[in-house]
Amino acid sequence: MQLDTARFLRDLDELRTIGTYRTGVHRPTFSPQDMESRHWLARRMEEVGLDASIDGIGNVFGRHRGAGPHLLAGSHIETQNHAGWLDGALGVIAALALARAGLPVDVCAYADEEGHWGDFLGSRSLVGDLTEAQIDAARNRTTGATLRDALAEAGLAGRPRLLLEDGRYRGALELHIEQGTQLENAGLRLGVVTGIVGIRQWRIVIEGQQDHTGGTTMRERRDAGLTAVRLLAAVDQEFPKVCAERSVWTTGRILLDPNMPQIIPGRAEITFSFRDLSVEVMDRMEACLHHLVWESNRRERCTARLEFIGRTEPSLSDPGLLAALEGAAESLCPGAWQAMPSGAIHDSQILSRKLPVAMLFTPSIGGISHHWSEDTKREDLELGVRVLAEGASRFLMGN
Structure with a gap:
């Protein structure tokens, strides 16, 4: 495994230039800036050897071409209005870094986690919990525009929607900013998520x-x-x-x-x-x-x-994935991490209906998120992706 953390940071920096707003990003779901970022991500997936596609609800999916066992990794790349550059994007670019390092992961940017058109449309679609009737009924929370019209304008109308392949995955991982102050106040650099509330x-x-x-x-x-x-x-x-x-x-x-x-x-x-x-x-x-x-x-x-x-319903982290991440955290940052719940809801909670899941948190400076001033120290971003990669490797090798 050759993890390139410098390239990981460059990818994060490049993605934040799409839809830049002050020091943050404005990329609401299916906006021109959001679709530009999705096509950008698909190209990056192809460059690291994944088979990339954008499905009919906007999920950007990179499928590993080699043998398994496989993990699914990712998050989301759309943002709240005039919001931060790391919320969601961190998990997607970290997953891309794992694939570039040679780990057998499928990478996904789940569509509309931020709820511009509904609740977790992308991940719900992947687990088979989004009907055509629900898509027909969905409206933009700000403008009232129909989701069907937005999909057509984004060039996604008529595309098939992906479903998670039964038996392909041993689990799903997500790296995310904490969006709170627990880690920073405790002087810690990493959180291993025990479950999502x-x-x-x-x-x-x-x-x-x-x-x-x-x-x-x-x-x-x-x-x-x-x-x-x-x-x-x-x-x-x-x-x-x-x-x-x-x-x-x-x-x-x-x-x-x-x-x-x-x-x-x-x-x-x-x-x-x-x-x-x-x-x-x-x-x-x-x-x-x-x-x-x-x-x-x-x-x-x-x-x-x-x-x-x-x-x-609450979603507890998978014990095997949790043990692998805790082992990786103690190995790479001994004494500088803690186990903690997630007070925010993430795509991993939806995926837990079908797969074992686990998450890692990096600290948020001042606890700020959903605002353009959202930020995390670069050394903490690097540590987060290194622990994620080490944890994934440990889990795939049986800890």
Whole structure:
């Protein structure tokens, strides 16, 4: 195995010139800049001896021509709007470096992990969890344009969609930036991901009475906004009693109706979610949320109801892959790594429905991601790809 880390960094630098925005990148899925990057990647795949193709949902796939056993490696290359240069791209270029080093890996850039048109369209398509009807229904989250039109404009209409080949892979690997501060705050250079958290998402709807802010006394008011604030304060007080150390919960959106300065809001709608690696912990958090809504309805003048939106189950890393990556980390950076969960969702979680998976994290400077100032030290990028390659080699050779 001849790993060329200098070429790995040059490839990263070259890719970031496509769609440059300040020190970051703007490459939303199926934009001209995104498609330029996909064709650029396909050419790089061919140069390292892979059979490259772009399928009907935009996955860029490089198939190893030699004998197995094989690994699948990759991430995504589209970005959030006006965002960072490493989120996703790091994992794809690292996978390319593994192929260039002679490891038996198939390399993939999974389409639309960033969700411009849906949830994990590329990886879901690869595991057989994306229907033609879902593609018909998909719209751009910003413009409302149809996915079918976007695929046609990108030159992808009519192309077949790839499926993972049964029996081809022993597992899938992904290198990614942490997108948080745990590694940096601990003075560590690498994270071996033990699993990817699950998510449960809810809509909390509170019904009150719209009325005049001057003429309605405080005794008469049914202010949906105040009830929403008190309920969320209760959540923040009670969840720490039932959660785990790495549990998180988020009020992503609050909508007040009619949302006017001189009108008491008659309705509030809250989008609320929580995450953890443990199903048991999330069950406790869900039970607590139901109780807090019940308690709110007992005390408040406005009624609240919970509407379930959806859930993603936690995905634990494969023990064999995990052991290989931990061994590689201890060999190449002894004492400078830690095992940790991923609080963000990645394509690997979708792939885990079909394959054993594992991930590595490199530190994010200041924990910043999804912003053009996102960055990682170059020596940490090099270390990440070296540990990934060593871990892949160990796993393929039986540790």
